[in-house]
Amino acid sequence: MAGPKATAAFEQALQLMPGGVNSPVRAFKSVGSTPIFADRGEGPYLYDTDGQRYVDYLMSWGPLIWGHAHPEIVQAIRSAAERGTSFGLPTELETAMAQKVIQLLPSLEVVRMVNSGTEATMSAIRLARAATKRSYVVKFVGCYHGHADQFLVKAGSGVASLGLPDSPGVPKEIAERTIAIPYNDIDALRDLFLTRGEEIAAVIVEPVAGNMNCVLPRPGYLQAVRELTRSYDALLIFDEVITGFRVGLSGAQGRFGIQPDLTTFGKVIGAGLPVGAYGGRRDLMEMIAPSGPVYQGGTLSGNPLAMSAGLVSLNMLEQAANDGLYERMEQYGNQVVEQFLRLGQARGLPVYGHAIGGMYGLFFHEGPVYDFADVCTSNVELYVQFFHSMLAKGVLFAPSAMESAFVSAVHTETELNATLDAMERAFAELK
Known part of the structure; x- marks a missing residue:
């Protein structure tokens, strides 16, 4: 107590x-x-x-x-803070971090830093809808992708822990654009695509469900999800906010041999500091402003403290993974x-x-x-x-x-x- x-x-x-x-x-x-x-x-x-x-x-x-x-991470944060805690301008640290993340995850060609896992998943969904010109998103019951309106539909994590219903304050029109089906049930996803495949912009999934405790995918499940999304021209988004660099150096996608279209990350890439990221195929990511018309921004995105800590952490992980x-x-x-x-x-x-x-x-x-x-x-x-x-x-x-x-x-x-x-x-x- x-x-x-x-x-x-x-x-x-x-x-x-x-x-x-x-x-x-x-x-x-x-x-x-x-x-x-x-x-x-x-x-x-x-x-x-x-x-x-x-x-x-x-x-x-x-x-x-x-x-x-960890002493090396603390020293990286201290050194960065002595140079300035925020600039609102580009820094070379951001480029170095992008280079490291892209190096470690083969499915990423371009990456954008944000400030949280919620920002990352919210931005990835906006991008998926713009790229496909479709509005419906499929998630899985009990999987948690942050607290943006479209995700508070049959969510896990704190929503499930507290026994809360789908959150008040989420407009019905937004909630209706999210379709929730059981995790690990490929037949349910196949049936959904058969009836509504032309409307689905993306499927977002925690490849290992980490917000309803830890639930592993059935053998072949993620591969089947990848095949279905590809055959219906829908995007596959791996939410690796929890699994990224946690279940393997290349995340769950490396562990299971899957190449999603987009991937989202949380504070793991900043050694626990407030940070997130999303990335994927170049043709998709270049739709993000200022390269393209899909807007997303943030004054603190790519914050030098988080970038410094994250670079040290990822470099240490790369070496330790080999051991x-x-x-x-x-x-x-x-x-x-x-x-x-x-x-x-x-x-x-x-x-x-x-x-x-x-x-x-x-x-x-x-x-x-x-x-x-x-x-x-x-x-x-x-x-x-x-x-x-x-x-x-x-x-x-x-x-x-x-x-x-x-x-x-x-x-x-x-x-x-x-x-x-x-x-x-x-x-x-x-x-």
Whole structure:
């Protein structure tokens, strides 16, 4: 439970911010408690304002692949800040970042920096509609692509965590232009294209669904989505806000051998700083202003702090990938999952899980999890107990059964053993 400093801080925050937070899932409502308040981070650890230390698997919801306050990243930010925090003019850093991202992801020929994952996905959809001269977009139930109006239709992440309906304030006319179908159901997508293929501008998908916990694509699913979109002249957008540089150096598209038309990224490319990007085929991206008529801009886009931190992070990832970083992170996640399954099965509890790259999912669910309907039949009450028990033992998971867990490059055997031990004690307490 939150300590006295966090409790007092939250009481004050409740008077000043909606729900006391600047992003809904931080409020810990879905786990029924007052949130802990972060004070600082160091490597794989997070320290709260009450002085407690946690092995952190939240990792700022994914982007901190190098953990908290990595010395080289901090130095890059410090050096950039000494030169200026924002210019509103082009910098060579932006070109260097674009060059690095394009080098690492073969499907990208041109890229545009923005300030968040939401901006990236919103801009990619606008571009897709302009390029195809069609207005309908297909998304998948439980996948979250940010909080732009067209995406708050059967969304995952905080919307699902809080049990909210499709958001008030979204005009019916906009919501009607988004078609939501089940994830991992290729027949549903095939049937939709048969009846409405000429109206569909794009299909946007999290290649590994990371906002309804962590749900893997069925074998061949993403390949089938690629074939369908191509045959109907619709664009395929990979939302790699979570999976980009997290499941592999070339993201999920590299891992699964798929070449989407457009790709979106979030703060992972800035080592956790506020940044995003979208990119893809040259003929599409050159429709963006000032090269073309599709407008999108931002004063802080390509911010020098984020570009500096991101370049250091990506360069380190490129080197570490050659030394087996992603295999080590996946092995780490698999060991956590195996302990979870072993302990749950020994207690006769419904458990399921899997890991991919630096992310993994733990479910109190009987049998495989393939889509949002499966996630919603998981035992949330057991997860809430598990979350609090692990938190009390110094291990931080997401305060929601709908979110993934993340391993960083700086988690070691020490943190793994502490986690496995805490998990054994936590399962002994589950009712």
